[in-house]
Amino acid sequence: MSNQTSNLRKQLKQQRKNISSFQQARSENQILSFLIRYPKFQHSNKIGIYLHAFGEIHTKKIIEYCFKMNKLVYLPMICNMNQHLVWVKISQHQFRNKKFSMHHLSMLEPKSSRGFDVSTLDLLIMPLLACDQNGTRMGMGGGYYDRTLASAPHHPYRLGIAHDFQILEQPLLKQKWDQPLDALITPSNHYHFKRQSSQ
Template sequence: MSIELAQLRKQLRKQRRQVSVYQQQQSEQQILQRLRSVPKFKQAKHVGIYLHAFGEIQTHKIIEYCFHQKKSVYLPMICNMNQRLVWVKISRNQFQNKRFSHHPFGMQEPMATRGQHVSHLDLLLMPLLACDLYGTRIGMGGGFYDKTLASTPYHRPFRLGLAHHFQLVPQRLIREKWDQPLDGLLTPQQHLRFKR
């Protein structure tokens, strides 16, 4: 990893941690408003999403809205054998009662023994640290999303990043051969589409 990338990661992690509770709630509400009019979201029956844990865009209202719209909701679970993500369908009851296990990395995971391959999803709402104007995404550094998406058919699922406005960076990020680009990005201020 280059010094510039390491610095960018450090700076954005810090910025993300400093977002106030009020601002987090505002950002989630604004993103949900935008998401409701995204055609790929309206059409999606199977939606993969994350449980926020590190200052990412919060997802509780988005998950509740998915249930309200009768969409199937899936959360990621790390498969220890190959360090890829599998997607576990959760119920509204399970979500509201917070029936999750705590992963050593600090996030919550659904309690399950098996999950679906990512290609089962119609839409994947993804967390990120940074994204540029070409859809290049920088995650937390574990490579879980990149490894998982490398094994999917080209156009499935539709990959939509969720980000605070400061996570959309003006400089072009270096895209390594294993990096999996986004199809779109939602921030509280805008909706961007990318050519993959």
């Protein structure tokens, strides 16, 4: 990783961490308001989404809305055998009662012995540290989403959600393994990308 990329990642992590609870709640409401009207979300039944833990856009209200609309909700779990993500379907009861375990990377995971391949999902709502105008996504650095999506290039639809400061004007350095987004929603804007091959 270049020093420039390392410094950018460090800066964005800190900026995300410093967001107030008021601003987080406002941003989540604004993104949910857009999602409700978003055709891809409306027509998707199997929704993959994350549990926020590191200053990402909060997802509690989005998940509750999915349950309200009778959508199936899937959360990521790290497969220790290959360091890919698998997707575990959860119930509203499980979510509300916080029946999760803590992974050593400090993220909550659903308690399950098995999960589904990412290609099972219709829509994948993804966290990120940064995204550029071409849909190149910078994650936390573990490469879990990139490894997982590399084996499912056409499905599901990849939707990033992020704070406004996380969309960058300057292009990110794209690596051959980077998996691009189809679209990005921020509290004040919406971006569509023409997905390029990562090869």
